[in-house]
Amino acid sequence: MHALIVVAHPDPASLTHAVAEQIAEGISASNSEHSFEVADLAAEGFDPRFTQPDTALAMGRGEPLAEVAAEHARLERADALVLVYPVYWWSFPGLLKGWIDRVFTQGWAYEDADGKLVKKLQRLKVHLVALGGANQRTYARHGYFGAMKTQIDHGIFGYCGAQVLSSDLLLPSDAGFPAAHLATAQAIGGKIFSSRAVIREEEVEP
Template sequence: MHALVVVAHPDPNSLTHAVAARLAEGVSQARHSAEIADLMAEGFDPRFTATDHAVHLKQAASSADVVAEQARIDRADALVLVYPVYWWSMPGLLKGWIDRVFINGWAYDEIPGGKLEKKLGRLPVHLVALGGADQRTYERHGYSGAMKTQIDHGIFDYCGARVVTSELLLPSDTQDAGAQLDTAQAIGGRLFQAVERGEAADAA
């Protein structure tokens, strides 16, 4: 099976990139394949333009870069987003990727009469966010819950995609970067375990 790992960070030597690489390594060690989509290095344009708005209204065709990203997702058996927490959410680059790629008619369909067709029910999603604050800060201010509401539910549930993993990797006095990398590798290693168990049950 194949995982698309999308990473959004301007520094290729960042912990975020290292986490994405180790997660992909875990996928490979479990005898599956992984592609890392480095949005910054690839030069993806996150700006939602008048053309994108016309596409949303189904008055224009999607641009080539959006179609290419949708094709990468369509080829994947799982989508993994790895990103640093900026202002208690995801970076603008990643949010712009979602704004432009997860569009009306592809990720969901707004049907006349107010009905909504969720079109990504086949796609399992794994979220791996890296924060700079400690766990007490996230809990005290309700940031973790707010992030799950706006990202896990507000974006992916709206499209019908099931968020399987929603991991927040935080620094602590007892946890170094190595522990975060080990967690990322473990996530990659079990990415397709549920599917494999289902296939084994079917074979039996």
């Protein structure tokens, strides 16, 4: 089994990158036959801007640009997609959102066939690992985590048919921060291809 780990953070020394590395180690440790590829969007210089050719593709005209086709190929090689990212303004960073905008294209991720939605990514399993800057009380009081799950889990992946198997939010208020996040990340990696992987629904007391 093969995982594509997508990281969206400009600083390679960040906790976000360290978490991604531990997830990769967890995948490798879980089974020697499992493999992974890391897509470091910042280091690779992925352009998140939605351009005229992207608009044409969304309207069913033209072919994907080379950089978009390359991302399609990476995703087609993967059995699981793992997104690791910091929370910016209660959502994805612009770099990661732009990757979704440009790569999850009409005709490839989904298709609008005469008003009927065809979900084309039902084979893909998704794991989300977000690193936030606020504490659990703040997220719970304002309903931020629930809103993020609605926007991302349902609004993006549900629309394309991809199943979100786990959604983790790592916060500074977590016990043992930041070292505990690395242990959690390795455990997440170890379960990526577990047949018992389930969505974690965590209730936080306000």
